[in-house]
Amino acid sequence: MLVAAALVLTGCTLGPDYTRPPVPTPPSFRGAAPGDAGAIESLADVAWWNLFQDEILRDLIKIALRENYDLRIAAARILDARAQVTIVRSFQFPFVNASASGTWSHIEGRRSPLQFGDTLAGTGGFDIGFELDFWGRFRRGTEAARAELLATEQARRFVVTTLVSDVASTYFFLRALDLERDIGLRTLASRQDALRLVKMRAAGGVAALIDVHQAEILVAQAAEVVTDAERAIEQTENALSVLLGQSPAAMPRGRPVGEQFAAPPAPPGVPSALLERRPDIQQAEAELHAATARIGVAKADYFPRVFLSGAAAAGGLSLDGSKIGPQGLFAIGPSITLPIFTAGRIGAGVDAARARVEEALARYRQTILQAFREVADGLVEYRKRQEFRLEQEALVVASRETTRLANTRYRGGISSYLEVLDSERQLFDSELGLVRTRRDEMLAVVRIYKALGGGWQDSDGYARVP
Numbered sequence: 001m002l003v004a005a006a007l008v009l010t011g012c013t014l015g016p017d018y019t020r021p022p023v024p025t026p027p028s029f030r031g032a033a034p035g036d037a038g039a040i041e042s043l044a045d046v047a048w049w050n051l052f053q054d055e056i057l058r059d060l061i062k063i064a065l066r067e068n069y070d071l072r073i074a075a076a077r078i079l080d081a082r083a084q085v086t087i088v089r090s091f092q093f094p095f096v097n098a099s100a101s102g103t104w105s106h107i108e109g110r111r112s113p114l115q116f117g118d119t120l121a122g123t124g125g126f127d128i129g130f131e132l133d134f135w136g137r138f139r140r141g142t143e144a145a146r147a148e149l150l151a152t153e154q155a156r157r158f159v160v161t162t163l164v165s166d167v168a169s170t171y172f173f174l175r176a177l178d179l180e181r182d183i184g185l186r187t188l189a190s191r192q193d194a195l196r197l198v199k200m201r202a203a204g205g206v207a208a209l210i211d212v213h214q215a216e217i218l219v220a221q222a223a224e225v226v227t228d229a230e231r232a233i234e235q236t237e238n239a240l241s242v243l244l245g246q247s248p249a250a251m252p253r254g255r256p257v258g259e260q261f262a263a264p265p266a267p268p269g270v271p272s273a274l275l276e277r278r279p280d281i282q283q284a285e286a287e288l289h290a291a292t293a294r295i296g297v298a299k300a301d302y303f304p305r306v307f308l309s310g311a312a313a314a315g316g317l318s319l320d321g322s323k324i325g326p327q328g329l330f331a332i333g334p335s336i337t338l339p340i341f342t343a344g345r346i347g348a349g350v351d352a353a354r355a356r357v358e359e360a361l362a363r364y365r366q367t368i369l370q371a372f373r374e375v376a377d378g379l380v381e382y383r384k385r386q387e388f389r390l391e392q393e394a395l396v397v398a399s400r401e402t403t404r405l406a407n408t409r410y411r412g413g414i415s416s417y418l419e420v421l422d423s424e425r426q427l428f429d430s431e432l433g434l435v436r437t438r439r440d441e442m443l444a445v446v447r448i449y450k451a452l453g454g455g456w457q458d459s460d461g462y463a464r465v466p
Contacts, residue, residue, distance in 0.1 A: 006242070006393060012134075012135065012136065013135070013136030013139055013140065013296060014135050014136050014137075014140070014293060014295075014296040014299040014300055014303075015140055015207055015292070015293065015295040015296020015298075015369065016293075016296075017296070017298055018143075018147075018221035018288075018289045018292045018293065020099045021288075021361060021364070021365075021367060023275070023364075023368055024146050025228075025271045025272045025274075025275070025295075025372075026271050026292035026372065027271070028271065029268045029271055029372070029375050029376055029379060029453075030372075030379070030380075031376045031377075031379030031380040031383065032144045032267065032268055032375040032379055033267070033383075035405070036453070039455060040275075040437070041267065041269060042267065042268055042269025042270075042273065042452055042454075043267070043268060043448060043449055043452055043454060044269065044449065044452035044454030044455075044457075045269070045454070045457075046275055046449075047453065047457070048130075048164050048168075048449075048454070048455050049061075050063060051261065051373070051449065052168060052260060053255065053259070053261060053377075053456075054171075054208055054254040054255040054259075054377045055258060056168070056171075056252050056253060056254030056255075057168060057171050057252055057254055059252075059262070060240070060244060060251070060252075061163075061167050061168070063165055063244045063245075063246075064164075064167050064243050064244050064245070065133070065160065065164075065379075067244055067245030067246065068163055068243060068245050069422055069466075070159050070163065070243065070247055071159050071160065071163060073415070074152070074155055074156035074159045075373075076158060076384055077152045077155065077156075078149070078152045078156055079151075080150055081145070081149040081151075081153075081234075084145050084149070085142065085145040085146055085149055087145075087199070087240070088138070088141045088142050088145040089138075089142045089145070091131065091133075091138045091141070092138045092139065092142065092244070093130075094128055094129065094308075095128070095129050096126055096128050097126065097127045098124075098125075098126050098127075099124070099125060099126075099127065099248060100122075100123065100124035100125075100209065101119070101122070101123050101124075102120070102121070102122040102123075103119075103121045103122075104119070104120045104121075105119045108120075109391070109458075121315065122315055123190075123313055123314070123315030124313065124315070125311055125312050125313025125314060125329065126311065126312050126313070127207065127231050127310075127311050127424065128307075128308075128309065128310045128311070128312075128332075129307065129308070129310075129466070130307070130308045130309075130331055131307050131308075132189040132306040132307070132308065134303065134306060135296075135299070135300040135303045136296055136305075138297075138415065139294070139295055139296075140294065140296035140297045140300070141297050142387055143289075143290075143292075143293040144289075144290040144291075144293035144294050144297065144317065145175055145284045145290075147287070147289035147290035147293060148286070148287070148290045150282075150284045150286040151286035151287050151290065154279040154280070154282040154283035154286060155279070155283050157279035157282075157301075157456040158278075158279040158280045158283060159454040159457070160279075160451065160455060161279060161450055161453065161454070161455040161456045162296040163447050164455035164456075165447070165449065165450040165455060166243055167243050167444055168211075168446050169239070169241055169446050170240045170243060170444070171240065172257070172260065173236050173439065173440045173443075174233065174236045174237065174253075174442060175185075175253065175254075175255075175256060175257050175260075175439075176257050176435050176436065176438070177229050177233045177236060178233065178253065178256075178441035179256065179257050179435045180225065180432055180435050180436075181226055181229035181236060183225075183428075183431050183432060183435065184222055184223075184225040184226035184229055185226055187225075187373065187428050187431075188219065188223055188226055191215065191219045191424070192221050193217045194215055194218070194407075194424075195212070195215040195216060195219050197214075198211050198212050198215045198417065199212055199232075207417065208417075210417075211416075211417035214417055214418070214421050215417070216431075217421075218318045218421065218424055218425075221425075221428070222428065225428075225432070228402070229389070232328070237249070237250055237251045251328035256299075257438050257439060257442070258436060258438050260442055261442070261445060267446070268375055268379065268452055269452065271372065272367075274375070274452065274453065275368065275440055277453035278371050278452075278453035279453065279456060280367055280369050280371070281368055281371060281453075284360070284363055284364040284367040285364055286387075287360050287363070287411050288361055288363075289361075289362075289440055290319060291353070291356045291357045291359075291360040292357050292360075294353050294356070295353045295354060295357065295427070297353070298346075298349040298350045298352070298353040299338065301346045301349060302339065302411060304336050304337060304338040305336070305337045306334060306335070306336050307334065307335045307337075308332065308334050308335075308432065309332070309334075309335065310330075310331055310332030310333070311329065311330070311331050311332075312328075312329065312330050312331075312430060313328070313329040313330075314326055314327065314328045315327055315329075317388050350466055358364065371451065371453075374447070374450075374451035375448065375451045375452060377451075378444060378447040378448035378451045381440075381444040381447065382444035382448060385420065385440050385441040385444050386441060387438055389434070389437045389438060389441055392430065392433055392437045393434060394415075394435075395428045395430045396427075396434050397429055399426045399427040399430045399431075400427055402423045402426065402427070403420075403423040403424055403426075403427045405421040405423075406419045406422075407418045407420055407423075425438065425455075426436060454466045455462065
């Protein structure tokens with residue numbers, strides 16, 4: 001036993017030890033403002049309840065972090081991974097089983113000296129088994145299981161990040177649709193008033209019948225926008241309800257579009273920090289670690305497997321009232337198995353483990369590149385959305401003035417109703433476009449926040465694993 005213990009302690013561990021592979025990172029994010037280069041602080045360091053200023057939105061995110069089913073599934077996977085670590089680690093220790101048995105027999109008929117009438121036999125003992133982990137098979141398996149546990153924990157954090165951004169994005173869509181409906185209702189009421197005026201002018205012989213039909217077209221277009229917005233509002237509320245883990249229902253409202261953020265977003269920060277902040281990158285690295293450890297598990301199949309087994313038992317026998325025993329038994333002995341011919345199975349297992357490492361390494365590097373791309377896309381989108389929104393605001397101002405002048409000219413008999421029709425369409429389209437532009441600008445902030453890995457760091461209080 002001392003020799004076996006010494007061999008276990010001095011046994012080697014096969015397979016490569018995991019080290020993080022080198023990944024080149026750019027000095028700054030593409031699309032970052034010149035003043036943001038090298039900034040340590042990052043938008044991702046801002047807690048989501050400090051980023052979003054709408055109290056209703058904060059409450060909705062809290063509910064989602066408690067009730068969302070994707071998050072519950074991710075938490076259940078963590079519990080499963082924790083149990084797998086315990087299962088795999090248990091093979092590093094001996095197992096002990098207890099057993100007991102009792103037999104009573106009775107023989108009828110004529111008895112001879114070699115026959116007994118009543119026999120009672122009982123035994124009880126322990127079976128012990130232990131596989132010596134000379135080559136680190138079980139140690140590498142435990143290492144892989146722990147890395148997979150870390151991967152599931154990072155997967156849950158990525159679900160949290162995605163959930164926070166999805167709830168915020170859906171809520172912003174909902175508030176924008178509310179504003180589109182309000183603009184449609186206001187425009188519809190204004191056009192209905194204009195239609196009544198045109199009908200009065202036509203009845204008095206001042207306006208032509210075509211002016212009436214053109215006014216009716218404007219009314220119908222506004223009514224279509226209102227109807228479509230109401231449909232989209234209800235469907236968006238249904239989608240938001242599912243994110244909250246609830247049945248479809250009406251959703252509360254908070255601040256209007258354009259008042260969701262207290263200040264412009266902070267700089268993106270240092271690109272190298274993205275590797276530590278994004279949970280999907282951490283998950284990909286943990287999966288690479290697990291695959292690397294399984295090379296050692298596969299290589300251990302080349303070498304002998306040594307088992308120690310033993311038993312300790314005691315029993316007794318009763319023959320027609322005469323007792324024999326008690327009797328004891330103790331046995332221990334090693335056994336060894338050595339692979340001689342496996343038709344290439346072991347080598348193929350090692351090759352398969354190495355191939356899975358290459359796959360995990362490629363996935364890890366691809367995840368990093370995708371993360372840099374998402375940040376760059378988000379930065380350029382936010383900057384261009386801002387510029388587009390300024391142009392759209394100027395367009396709305398010009399369209400309102402054009403519409404006012406066109407109506408004045410029409411009432412004065414200077415121009416035809418076609419001029420009013422064109423100006424009304426431009427104003428309506430520009431107002432709806434401004435709403436959508438403001439919505440897209442807010443969504444760009446949310447995308448940057450998610451791309452930088454923000455949203456999960458301080459959410460464990462709401463999304464705690466049971």
